[in-house]
Amino acid sequence: MPAETRDLTGTVVLVTGAGAGIGAATTTLLLEAGANVVVADLDRDRADASVAGWPADRVLTHRVDVRSADDARDVVAAAVERFGRLDSVVCNAGIGAFGGILDHPDERLTAIVETNLLGTVWAVRAAVAHFDQRGGGGDVVVVASVAGLGTAGGNESVYASTKFGQVGLAVSLDRELRPRGVRVSTIAPAAVNTGFADGLGRTAGDPLKDTYLSPLDVGSAVVTVLRQPRRMRTALWSMWSMAEDA
Incomplete structure (x- = not known):
């Protein structure tokens, strides 16, 4: 008997940083699974290009600076206006x-902290406010890094601190939001084989x-946790390439 999975057809998913890399791969897999996707990215042209060819009634692209709480609220409002809800x-x-x-x-390190950590906080706050307004339920998926699990090298301390912060935020949110039906x-x-840190330590x-993980590997994990039956949740999923030492 095949494992039970949720049908994502018609559900509405907001993906931040969706114009390239992991975000673009996740968006494609969600669309293939039947979901409607809000493609949020700092570069609107890149967001548009990432979903070119998909039916216009299935996608909404939106320029979002995740460091802005107002932008987070605006994109959630746009999702609800367009699709009627956000799941x-x-x-x-x-x-x-x-x-x-x-x-x-200083400016680069500030941007890393604000994008990775505050950008997660603002997106979650905006989404959860909508989840509560509609009566509860919903999913929050945080794409962090093994750098936030104590495996970071000695050349990524500030980045690692933001990933530790994301993991800590998610663990606490799991306890806070589960009674309200939010996973x-x-x-x-x-x-992951993306443009991450190109010119800033990678080439x-x-x-x-x-030899790295592909963006589709990570996107597949996102889709998998969203398709789990509502009776279960995955709190933490760490992923490594077979070629990389854990």
Whole structure:
């Protein structure tokens, strides 16, 4: 007998950082599963390009700076106006850089902290406010990193701190929101073959990237937790390439 799964057809999912990388892969897989997707990205043109060819009634692209609480509320409101509701939020937007604690300007480190951590807080707050308004239920998926599980190297301390923060936020939210029917899942991948940190510790086109996880690997995990029957939840899913030491 096949395992029971939820049908995502017609559900509405907001994905932040959805214009490229993990976010774009997740968006594609969600659309293939029948969901309607709100494609939120700092670059509206990139968001539009990521869903070119999909029916216009299945997608909504929206420029969002996740560091802005107002932008988070605006995109949730736009989702509700367009589709009538929001069922899930995937907090995927993130940036990073490799190097020592003194190797980057203040502005870059501030952007990493605000994008990765505050960007998650604002998206969750906006989504949960809607979940509560409609009577409860919903899903929050946080795309963090194994760097937030104690595996970070000595050249990513600020980035790792934001990922620890995301994991801590999600663990606490799981306890807070479960009585209201909201599931909170954390997906924590190791290295993924995207443009992450290119020019800031990684190199575009580096053959080593071919040994990393693919964005579709992570997107598949997101879809899997959303398709779980409502009686169960996945609190933490860590993922590694077979070529990378855990």
